[in-house]
Structures are given as C-alpha cells and as structure tokens.
Amino acid sequence: MSLLSISGLVASYGKSQALFGVDLTIEAGQVVALMGRNGVGKTTTVRAICRMIGSKGSMVFAGTDIRKLSSHQVARLGIGLVPEGRRAFRDLTVRENLVAVSRPGHWDIDKVVALFPRLSERADQLAGSLSGGxxxxxxxxxxxxxNPRLLILDEATEGLAPNIRREIWATVEQLKRESGLSILVIDKSLSELRAVCDRATILERGRSVWSGAMDDLDREISQRHLGV
Structure with a gap:
C-alpha cells in the first residue's frame, strides 16, 4: 500500500477552480518531486493534502481517508509541512519554536541541532531576528x-543565497540516505531535484500530465511541460 495516494484531486478558491484532476503517489521511503511552471497548482495540492483547503477526489494517507480531517489531525497522522515562505513563529525563540510542536519519536531537539548546528548557536534568539537561511x-x-512519516518541502530553497541552498539540498540528501522518511519536494531546480528524487509528477493547468521515474524525465518532456 502506498503511503500517500491521491486520485482525481479537485480544489477551488471560492468560485475559482485551481485543481482539475491531480494524481500523485508516494511510497514509503521515496523522495518525490512535484513539478510544473508557476501557477499550475503545486502549492494548492500541498494545501489540499494538509487540509488547508477543501477538495474532492480520493486522498488516502497511511490507509486513512484524510479528506474530512482537519489540519491538526493530518499533522498528528504524520504529515510534516515546511511551507512556502518559511513562516517560523517569529515572536518565539528558536528553542521555543521546536518545543512548541515536538512529539515523541526519533527526531528531538538534539538531533535537529546536530543536523543544523547553527540553530544551537541561536537557541535563545527570536526566530524573527534570524537570517532567511x-x-x-x-x-x-x-x-x-x-516526527512525520511524510515531510513536505514547499519551495524550501526559494529566495536563499546559493551557499544556503546547497546546504538545504545536502540536508535533503542526508535525510533520504539516513532517515527513511518519505519526502515530497516542490522546487524549480531540476538539477538538484534529479540528484535527490526517485520519481516526479508534473502538473499543468491544475492537472497531472506526467508521472514517472526521475531517470525517465528526459529533455523532451522537460521542455514540453517545464520550459527547460
């Protein structure tokens, strides 16, 4: 059974329909890229998965139909989101940001600061005073x-300096290699996605138009659907 299985996902913002039929599958331990030009529905798909927006269609996570769950219920089920635009709790310290959401499991504060040593140096600093990286x-x-089963990274390198982007991608590689986490990555950098992702799904105008192994994403498909 797939960890996440989405079929025929449809979603709207009021009267404006954004998704017209998204299909997406993620197996346990896979890193999957969700790709497409700007405005094709990638972030809307993430919002639907995290139950921040209503949707229709089939959406099953870890054997549970999540369509009628609330955001906090989906989070407790094991979906962790790194949202577009970062959105740290700016008025809390680094340590407080971590303590506020921590749940029992493999990942604790010590392991996070081992992954990102800079956070240890900034532990008592307000999140709003940190650099973007x-x-x-x-x-x-x-x-x-x-302690999610699925980690979603929505444009995690957007707007960051090149050295910080490299550090984030290295972290994704490390998580893939060492943690066994399933990861859904939304990003524009095809070369970095190729290096870490097992599979990809491409959206166009709110629909899935291609899905397959990353090695099968050739130049013709890239030019047709991504413009690269």
Whole structure:
C-alpha cells in the first residue's frame, strides 16, 4: 500500500477552480518531486493534502481517508509541512519554536541541532531576528520534531543565497540516505531535484500530465511541460 495516494484531486478558491484532476503517489521511503511552471497548482495540492483547503477526489494517507480531517489531525497522522515562505513563529525563540510542536519519536531537539548546528548557536534568539537561511533551517527542524512519516518541502530553497541552498539540498540528501522518511519536494531546480528524487509528477493547468521515474524525465518532456 502506498503511503500517500491521491486520485482525481479537485480544489477551488471560492468560485475559482485551481485543481482539475491531480494524481500523485508516494511510497514509503521515496523522495518525490512535484513539478510544473508557476501557477499550475503545486502549492494548492500541498494545501489540499494538509487540509488547508477543501477538495474532492480520493486522498488516502497511511490507509486513512484524510479528506474530512482537519489540519491538526493530518499533522498528528504524520504529515510534516515546511511551507512556502518559511513562516517560523517569529515572536518565539528558536528553542521555543521546536518545543512548541515536538512529539515523541526519533527526531528531538538534539538531533535537529546536530543536523543544523547553527540553530544551537541561536537557541535563545527570536526566530524573527534570524537570517532567511537560518529561518528555513528552523522551519525544517520544526517539521522534523513532529516526527512525520511524510515531510513536505514547499519551495524550501526559494529566495536563499546559493551557499544556503546547497546546504538545504545536502540536508535533503542526508535525510533520504539516513532517515527513511518519505519526502515530497516542490522546487524549480531540476538539477538538484534529479540528484535527490526517485520519481516526479508534473502538473499543468491544475492537472497531472506526467508521472514517472526521475531517470525517465528526459529533455523532451522537460521542455514540453517545464520550459527547460
């Protein structure tokens, strides 16, 4: 059984329909890329998975139909989100950000600061005073201490300096290699996605138009659906 199985996902913002039929499957331990040009429905798909927006269609996580669950119920079921735009709890310290959401399991604060040593140096600093890269490390760590079965990274390297982007990608590689986590990655950098992802699903105008092994994503498919 797949860890996450989505079929025929449809979602709207009021009267404006954003998704017209998204199909997405993630197996346990897989790293999957959700790709597509800007505005095709990638973040809307993430919001639907995390129950931040209503949707129709089939959506099963770890054997549970999650369509009627609330956001906090989905989080408790084992979905950890690193949202677009970071969104750390700015008025809490680094340590407080981690303590606030921590749940029992493999990932605790000590393991997170071992993954991101800079967070140890900033433990008593307000999150709002951190650099963009440090905030991103914190938000990834915050998702990890919920001990998810599926980690969702929505544009986790967007707007960061090149050296910080490299550090984030190295962390994703390390998580894949050492943790056994399933990871859904939304990003624009095809070369980095190729290095860490097992499979990819491409969206176009709110629909899934291609899905397959990352090795099968050739130049023709990339140019047709991604413009690269």
């Amino acid at each position: 440090e905030q991103q490390m914190l938000v990834i760590g915050r998702a990890l201490v919920t």
